[in-house]
Amino acid sequence: MNRIHYLGESWKHLILILGSMIVILPFYVMVSFSLKSPGQIERNEGGFFGTENSMVDERCVKLREPDRNAIAAARDRFEGLDDTQIYRALLAEIETDCSMHPIVYNYSKAFSEAPLLRYLMNGVIVTVSIFVIQVIVALPCAYALAKLRFRGRGFVFGMVIFCLLIPVHAIALPLYIMLAKVGLTNTYAALIIPWTISVFGIFLMRQFFMTVPDDLIDAARMDGMSEFWIVWKVMLPTAIPALLAFAIFSVVAHWNDYFWPRIVVTGNRDLFTPPLGLREFKGDADGSFFGPMMATATIIVMPLIVAFLLAQRRFIEGITLSGMK
Amino acid sequence: MSHIQVNAIEKSFADTKVLQGVQLDIRGGEFLTLVGPSGCGKSTLLRIIAGLERQTSGDVVIAGRNVNGVRASERDLAMVFQSYALYPHLTVRDNMMTPLRLRDLSKAQRTPLVGRYLPGSKKKLAGIRETVEETADILKIRELLARKPGQLSGGQRQRAALGRAMVRRPVAFLMDEPLSNLDAALRVHMRAELTDLHRRLQATFVYVTHDQAEALTMSSRVAVMMDGRILQLDTPMAVYADPVSRRVAEFIGSPKINILPGRLDSAGRVTVLGHSMARRITDAAAQSVSVGIRPEHLIDVPTDSDAAEYVGVVRRLEHLGSDLYIHASLSDGQEMLIIRSDPDAAARYSYGDPITIAQVKGAALIFDDKGDRLRTAPKKESAGDDALEVA
Ligand SMILES: Nc1ncnc2c1ncn2[C@@H]1O[C@H](COP(=O)(O)OP(=O)(O)OP(=O)(O)O)[C@@H](O)[C@H]1O
Numbered sequence: 001m002n003r004i005h006y007l008g009e010s011w012k013h014l015i016l017i018l019g020s021m022i023v024i025l026p027f028y029v030m031v032s033f034s035l036k037s038p039g040q041i042e043r044n045e046g047g048f049f050g051t052e053n054s055m056v057d058e059r060c061v062k063l064r065e066p067d068r069n070a071i072a073a074a075r076d077r078f079e080g081l082d083d084t085q086i087y088r089a090l091l092a093e094i095e096t097d098c099s100m101h102p103i104v105y106n107y108s109k110a111f112s113e114a115p116l117l118r119y120l121m122n123g124v125i126v127t128v129s130i131f132v133i134q135v136i137v138a139l140p141c142a143y144a145l146a147k148l149r150f151r152g153r154g155f156v157f158g159m160v161i162f163c164l165l166i167p168v169h170a171i172a173l174p175l176y177i178m179l180a181k182v183g184l185t186n187t188y189a190a191l192i193i194p195w196t197i198s199v200f201g202i203f204l205m206r207q208f209f210m211t212v213p214d215d216l217i218d219a220a221r222m223d224g225m226s227e228f229w230i231v232w233k234v235m236l237p238t239a240i241p242a243l244l245a246f247a248i249f250s251v252v253a254h255w256n257d258y259f260w261p262r263i264v265v266t267g268n269r270d271l272f273t274p275p276l277g278l279r280e281f282k283g284d285a286d287g288s289f290f291g292p293m294m295a296t297a298t299i300i301v302m303p304l305i306v307a308f309l310l311a312q313r314r315f316i317e318g319i320t321l322s323g324m325k
Numbered sequence: 326m327s328h329i330q331v332n333a334i335e336k337s338f339a340d341t342k343v344l345q346g347v348q349l350d351i352r353g354g355e356f357l358t359l360v361g362p363s364g365c366g367k368s369t370l371l372r373i374i375a376g377l378e379r380q381t382s383g384d385v386v387i388a389g390r391n392v393n394g395v396r397a398s399e400r401d402l403a404m405v406f407q408s409y410a411l412y413p414h415l416t417v418r419d420n421m422m423t424p425l426r427l428r429d430l431s432k433a434q435r436t437p438l439v440g441r442y443l444p445g446s447k448k449k450l451a452g453i454r455e456t457v458e459e460t461a462d463i464l465k466i467r468e469l470l471a472r473k474p475g476q477l478s479g480g481q482r483q484r485a486a487l488g489r490a491m492v493r494r495p496v497a498f499l500m501d502e503p504l505s506n507l508d509a510a511l512r513v514h515m516r517a518e519l520t521d522l523h524r525r526l527q528a529t530f531v532y533v534t535h536d537q538a539e540a541l542t543m544s545s546r547v548a549v550m551m552d553g554r555i556l557q558l559d560t561p562m563a564v565y566a567d568p569v570s571r572r573v574a575e576f577i578g579s580p581k582i583n584i585l586p587g588r589l590d591s592a593g594r595v596t597v598l599g600h601s602m603a604r605r606i607t608d609a610a611a612q613s614v615s616v617g618i619r620p621e622h623l624i625d626v627p628t629d630s631d632a633a634e635y636v637g638v639v640r641r642l643e644h645l646g647s648d649l650y651i652h653a654s655l656s657d658g659q660e661m662l663i664i665r666s667d668p669d670a671a672a673r674y675s676y677g678d679p680i681t682i683a684q685v686k687g688a689a690l691i692f693d694d695k696g697d698r699l700r701t702a703p704k705k706e707s708a709g710d711d712a713l714e715v716a
C-alpha cells in the first residue's frame with residue numbers, strides 16, 4: 001500500500017524533475033559560459049566552472065602589440081638582443097599583463113565593453129515607473145469595477161477582458177507612429193507610456209477586490225473615508241499579496257522586454273535597457289565573446305531571480321489569491 | 326441619543342421590491358430589534374438608515390433632520406457588521422482610532438508622515454488615544470490594542486468592532502447580526518454584555534437579527550419584519566403573547582407554536598377537532614380558522630381526566646434538561662402537536678405510547694383564513710385579570 005503510494009509520488013517527481021531540467025538547462029549554460037574562458041567554451045570542455053585559472057585576453061594583446069617605436073624604446077632594457085627577440089620579450093610581458101582568471105575577464109568585460117550599469121539603471125527606471133503608474137491606474141479602476149455599482153459597469157469590464165486578448169505586437173506599429181508623431185521616440189516616455197494602463201493588472205486586481213468583503217468598505221464609509229481614501233488606505237493594504245504577484249509579472253515582462261525598446265530606442269545608447277545592452281556583444285566579429293555576453297545576461301537576470309526568491313512565498317499566495325482570509 | 330424616524334421607505338433592486346413602505350419610529354435610547362426570516366430586507370433597511378444604500382422612496386429622519394441626501398459618515402451613526410469588518414492591516418488601536426482621526430483631524434493633519442507634526446495634531450492625537458483607551462477599558466480589550474485582527478478570537482474581534490463603533494459616541498448604533506459568527510455560549514454571554522452596554526451608554530441601538538432569542542432577550546421593542554414589511558412592533562412579551570398574525574406567531578417562539586385547523590360558526594364559536602372553545606369571537610363571519618396554541622399551554626393529563634381534549638401518539642421526546650418537549654401526532658389526522666412538559670414526564674412516555682392532552686383555558690390564539698388575528702370577547706369572570714385576549 002505504502003510502496004504503491006511512493007511509486008505514484010515518485011512518478012510525479014520524475015516528470016517534474018524532467019520539466020525543470022528543460023527549463024534550467026539554458027540557465028545552466030548561461031552561467032557556465034560566464035565562468036569559462038573562450039577557448040574552453042569553444043572546445044566545450046572544463047565542466048561547469050571551467051578548469052583554466054588564467055587566460056590571455058587576445059584583444060588586449062592585439063591592441064598593445066609592440067610597434068617599431070616601442071621596440072626602439074625598449075632597446076635599453078634588453079641590451080644585446082636583436083629586434084625580433086625584443087619583440088618577443090615585449091609580447092611575453094604584454095601577455096602576462098593581459099592574462100587573468102576567466103571569471104574576472106568575463107565579468108569585467110561585461111561592464112567595460114558596454115555601459116552595463118547605465119543599462120541596468122535604465123532598466124530600473126523604466127520598470128519601476130511602469131509598475132508604479134500601472135498601480136496608480138489599475139487600483140482605482142479595479143475598485144470601481146469590483147465594488148461600485150454604476151451603469152455600464154458590465155460593459156466596461158467586458159472591454160477590459162476584450163483588451164486582454166489584444167497582443168501587443170499587433171498594435172506596436174500604430175503605437176510607434178503615434179509616439180513618433182508627438183516626437184517622443186528615443187525618450188524614457190516612449191519606453192514607459194504605452195504600458196502604463198495594464199488591463200491585466202486591472203483584471204487581476206478586480207478579481208482580488210471581489211474577494212474583499214463589502215462590509216469592510218461599508219465600515220470605512222461609516223468611519224468617514226472617501227472613496228479615494230478607501231482605495232489607498234483599505235484596498236491597497238489588503239491587496240499586497242495580489243499586488244506582489246502583479247509586480248512580478250509586470251517587472252519581469254518589462255525588465256526582459258527586448259521588442260519594444262528595440263522599436264522606440266533607435267540609436268541613443270543612453271536609453272538602452274539591459275536586453276538591448278546584450279546586443280552590444282552580438283555584433284562582434286570574432287564571435288569569441290560568449291563569455292562576457294553570458295556574464296552580462298547573468299547580471300541582467302540576477303536581480304529578478306533574487307527578487308523572486310525573496311518574494312517567493314507571497315508570490316505564490318498572490319497567484320492563488322488566497323493570501324487573505 | 327435621539328430618535329430615528331423611517332417614513333414609508335420603499336426599496337427596489339431592479340424588478341424586485343425588497344422594502345414595501347416600511348414605517349418605523351425608533352425612540353431615543355431604546356434597544357430596537359429588527360427580526361425576521363432571512364431575506365426579508367432587514368439588512369437593507371438598516372443600510373438605508375445608515376446611508377450606505379439609497380431608498381427608492383421615503384424618508385429617513387434622524388433627530389428631526391431629514392438625512393436623505395446626507396452621506397453615511399455625516400449621519401453620526403456607527404455600524405457593527407456581522408463579519409466585524411475590521412481593517413485587517415491595522416492594529417486594534419489603529420482600527421479604533423480611524424473614525425476619530427477621520428472626524429477630528431483636518432485633511433492636512435491626516436497626510437501620512439508629515440501630518441502628525443502639524444500644529445494642533447499632537448494634542449488631538451493624544452485626545453484620540455485617550456478616548457480609545459477609555460473605550461478599550463469599558464470593553465476590557467486594553468491588552469489587545471497592539472494586536473492585529475488576525476490575532477484575535479471571534480469574541481475579541483467582536484469587541485474590537487464594538488469599540489470602533491463606540492469611540493465616536495454616535496447618536497445611534499446600528500448592528501447587523503453582530504453575534505451570528507460566535508459560538509452558542511459566547512453568543513449568550515455577549516447578549517448580556519450588549520444589554521449592559523446599552524444601559525451604560527444610554528444610546529439608541531438598532532439591532533438586526535434573525536435569531537428570535539436575541540430579539541426577545543435584549544430589546545426594549547421588537548419589530549417583526551417579513552417580505553419587506555413590518556408586521557408588528559411591540560415589546561418582546563407582547564409580540565410573543567399577543568401576535569397580530571399567524572406568521573408572527575409562527576416566527577416568534579421556539580419550538581414553534583402549534584397550529585390546528587378549526588371552524589368558526591356564525592355564532593362566533595370556534596370548533597377544533599371536535600371540541601368547542603369556551604370563548605366567542607366577536608363580529609366575524611363563519612369561516613375556517615387556524616388555532617394557535619403554544620407548547621407551554623398544552624398539558625399531558627391522565628387518560629381518564631375530564632380535561633382531556635386531544636388524544637395522540639408520542640412520536641418524539643426532546644429533552645432540553647429543564648424542559649421536555651413531547652411531539653405527538655393526533656390520532657384523528659396528520660396534525661402534530663408539541664407539548665411542553667417537565668423532565669420527569671420522560672419516564673412516563675416512550676415512542677408510540679398514547680397520550681392525552683389538555684389545553685390551558687384561554688390561551689389559544691385564533692387566526693382567520695388570511696392569517697390575521699381574530700379577537701375574542703373577554704371572559705366575564707376574568708376581565709382585566711390579564712391583558713391577554715385569549716380564547
Ligand atoms: N444589491 C442587491 N441587489 C439585488 N438584490 C439585493 C441586493 N441586496 C439585497 N438584495 C435582495 O434583497 C432582499 C433582502 O436582502 P437583505 O440582505 O436585506 O435580507 P436580510 O433580511 O438581511 O436577510 P439575512 O437575514 O439573510 O441577512 C433579498 O432577497 C436579497 O436578495
Ligand SMILES: [Mg+2]
Binds near residue numbers: 367368369501
Ligand atoms: Mg442581513
